Amino acid sequence: MPGQRTAPVIVGVAQATWRGGDAPDPIEMCAEVVGAAARDAGAGDALLRRAGSLGVVDIASRRWNDPGALVAARLGIAPRETLRTALGGDGPQVLLSDVATRIAGGSLDAAVVCGAEALATLATAMKDQREPDWPALDPDAAPTRVLGSDRPPATDAEVAASLIAPIVMYPLFESVLWARRGDTLAAHRARLGELWARYAAVAERNPHAWWEGVAPSAERIATPAPDNRLVTQPYTKLLNSNIQTDQAAALIVCSAELARELGIDRGRWVHVHAAGHAYDHWFVSEREDLAASPAIRHAAQGALGAAGVTIDDIAHLDVYSCFPSAVQVACRELGIDPWTDAREPTVTGGLTFAGGPGNNYVTHAIAAMVQRLRDDPGTLGLTTAVGWYLTKHAVGLFGTDPPAAPFTAVNAQAAVDGTPRRATATGVAGAATGEACSIVYDRDGAPTVAAITALLDDGRRAVASSGDPALLAALDDEPLAGRALRLDGSGAFAL
Numbered sequence: 026m027p028g029q030r031t032a033p034v035i036v037g038v039a040q041a042t043w044r045g046g047d048a049p050d051p052i053e054m055c056a057e058v059v060g061a062a063a064r065d066a067g068a069g070d071a072l073l074r075r076a077g078s079l080g081v082v083d084i085a086s087r088r089w090n091d092p093g094a095l096v097a098a099r100l101g102i103a104p105r106e107t108l109r110t111a112l113g114g115d116g117p118q119v120l121l122s123d124v125a126t127r128i129a130g131g132s133l134d135a136a137v138v139c140g141a142e143a144l145a146t147l148a149t150a151m152k153d154q155r156e157p158d159w160p161a162l163d164p165d166a167a168p169t170r171v172l173g174s175d176r177p178p179a180t181d182a183e184v185a186a187s188l189i190a191p192i193v194m195y196p197l198f199e200s201v202l203w204a205r206r207g208d209t210l211a212a213h214r215a216r217l218g219e220l221w222a223r224y225a226a227v228a229e230r231n232p233h234a235w236w237e238g239v240a241p242s243a244e245r246i247a248t249p250a251p252d253n254r255l256v257t258q259p260y261t262k263l264l265n266s267n268i269q270t271d272q273a274a275a276l277i278v279c280s281a282e283l284a285r286e287l288g289i290d291r292g293r294w295v296h297v298h299a300a301g302h303a304y305d306h307w308f309v310s311e312r313e314d315l316a317a318s319p320a321i322r323h324a325a326q327g328a329l330g331a332a333g334v335t336i337d338d339i340a341h342l343d344v345y346s347c348f349p350s351a352v353q354v355a356c357r358e359l360g361i362d363p364w365t366d367a368r369e370p371t372v373t374g375g376l377t378f379a380g381g382p383g384n385n386y387v388t389h390a391i392a393a394m395v396q397r398l399r400d401d402p403g404t405l406g407l408t409t410a411v412g413w414y415l416t417k418h419a420v421g422l423f424g425t426d427p428p429a430a431p432f433t434a435v436n437a438q439a440a441v442d443g444t445p446r447r448a449t450a451t452g453v454a455g456a457a458t459g460e461a462c463s464i465v466y467d468r469d470g471a472p473t474v475a476a477i478t479a480l481l482d483d484g485r486r487a488v489a490s491s492g493d494p495a496l497l498a499a500l501d502d503e504p505l506a507g508r509a510l511r512l513d514g515s516g517a518f519a520l
Contacts, residue, residue: 030282033125033432034294035423037066037277038392040233042380046149048271050159051084052092054141056099058275062137066277068287073102075135075283078127080108080120080172082140085268085383086147087159091166096139104137110384111173113412114345115302116140117387118419119172122300122434124278129432134283140385141273148269178413180308182451185516186488187465187476192265194309194414195348196257196463197478201316202353203259204461204504214259217349218247220363220370221264221377224346228374233389235270235380249470258464258472258501266347266381274388276395281427295395298405298428301328301420303437306446309414310478310486313445315461316350320418320441321409322358327435328407328420332428336360339422340404341397342368343390345411346375355409372397372406384412391421398425450485454514457481459505464497472497477505477518489518496520 039061041054048054063073079102081092089095093107108123110116117140124136143157150157179189188194203213225240246263249255253262279287284294301324306312329335336359344363346352352370356363363370372393373379376386387410394406402425410419457479464475475497476490489512491497499520511519 029427030280031129031131032281032427033128033278033297034281034284035276035278035297035395036284036289036293037062037072038275038395039065040274040389040392041272042233042235043271046146048143048146050157051086051141051143052095052099052160054143054273055081055096055139055275058273059096059100059137059139062275062277066289066293068289071287072135072277072279073100076102076137077105077133078108078124078136079104080124080136080138082116082120082385082388083110083112084140084142086143087162089162090164091168093168094166095160106169109168109171111171111175112384113173113417114347114384114386115410115412115417115419116173116384117391118300118410118421119302121276121278121297121391121421122302122419123172125297125432126434128278128280135277135279137275137277138388139275140388142382142385143271144383145269145271174304174417176307178416180310182488183308183310186490187474188309188488191347191414192257193463193465193476195350196260197461197476198315198350198354198415199259200461200463200504201506202350204506205316210259210502214247215243217259217264218243220349220352221246223369224371224375225378227369227371228378231374231379234374234378235267235272236374236378254468255466255470257466260348263377264349266376268381268383270380270382272380272382272389274385274392276388276391292399295398295423295425296428297432298422298424299328299331299432300422300434301325301437302418302434303441304417305415305441307416310449310488311446313447315478316354318354318358318415318418319444320437321355323437323440324418324420325359327437328422331430331433331435332422333430334405338405339407340368340401341372341394341406342370343372343394343408344370345387345409346371346377347381347411351411351415354415394423398423448485450481450487452514453481453487453512455512457487457510457512459508459510460486462500462505464500472501475500479510479512479518487512489516491517
């Protein structure tokens with residue numbers, strides 16, 4: 026079989042969760058899970074010494090320039106290169122695809138992919154007005170390479186309209202989905218609760234999940250309450266990703282030849298079959314349809330096509346779940362109904378319940394997928410990854426059986442770049458038609474600002490915002506789509 030000797034296989038995985046707000050520093054967290062992954066493979070230090078590459082997903086808790094060098098020093102190993110990703114949830118798959126490509130090509134024998142976040146511990150320290158005792162930043166340090174794009178995520182107009190934080194941008198997408206369904210606000214939120222309850226049920230069985238105990242019901246997830254406050258319309262706290270966790274995960278990938286040489290049990294092997302990568306039009310306001318993602322579609326089609334399979338051949342899924350709109354858009358592009366598909370949409374429980382540790386969630390998802398496939402040999406699993414605002418996308422395809430073709434990481438960017446791009450307008454005063462709206466609430470449940478997109482008669486899109494209480498009240502219980510409004514030319518709007 027072509028490329029069988031250098032086929033990239035994941036042979037070791039590990040995850041860890043620390044509770045109580047007193048986790049070790051993220052470098053130590055990485056070192057611990059990497060050591061555990063080597064033990065999971067059954068090859069221990071012999072495998073780690075063969076790792077020519079050590080990649081660390083961008084750490085939000087403290088942004089070391091070269092965290093891989095610090096992790097390697099803690100482990101007592103000397104890889105030829107250290108890698109770091111740019112900010113974004115696609116980082117774990119970007120790292121894995123990079124090293125898998127070079128393993129498949131014969132230029133690399135083994136690699137470590139890891140990441141850690143101690144955001145809960147950091148929050149505790151900040152509350153106590155102290156700095157955590159973590160390794161200092163070194164401005165002169167630099168990894169061998171930084172992978173991924175680190176360009177600004179939003180235009181000046183989007184930032185001015187409060188469309189910058191993910192907790193504002195993803196509800197904007199949700200408002201389009203809500204308008205297209207035509208449901209009442211209560212019915213739409215109940216539907217989201219049903220979707221998120223599927224994720225919560227998986228987290229209840231996941232020993233590494235941040236959520237402990239019985240999974241919340243769909244009704245609890247969807248109903249605003251003192252312990253489940255309304256964050257943005259229509260999302261309660263339990264419909265948002267939870268980044269304040271202390272979690273780490275690691276993968277060790279090597280060639281099939283090295284796995285055989287080190288005597289790693291074939292029952293531990295999970296082949297990396299294929300991957301797909303693409304960015305949607307970078308700025309949200311330039312996208313033709315706010316409830317679509319050509320990048321997910323083309324990246325997934327590329328990965329599945331390279332492996333010679335379809336989405337119906339996939340037994341296990343992990344659909345990136347920072348917010349419900351992300352799941353709905355991805356599943357539409359994948360051809361899946363996340364409410365009715367017999368396959369669970371996650372192997373972890375998702376970013377709300379399993380935990381959303383900064384950029385590193387997908388390392389946990391892949392580690393969990395590896396274990397799921399080991400328990401169900403002969404099947405295939407697919408994971409998706411998202412960075413920024415449905416901007417950066419990556420797909421990974423895995424299985425215990427050898428792939429029919431050598432590993433390929435498909436770059437689907439050309440196909441995405443060929444899709445329509447909407448022109449934008451700034452400084453325009455006059456009539457427009459409402460398209461999407463994101464309303465942000467304070468901790469007491471009062472609306473504070475509405476960030477919107479609107480379409481002009483010539484098809485251009487404008488963004489605007491307002492904190493006017495009367496206007497916020499008028500927008501509170503029905504979608505903005507199709508409503509007549511007026512832009513004032515300086516970034517504000519009125520109905």
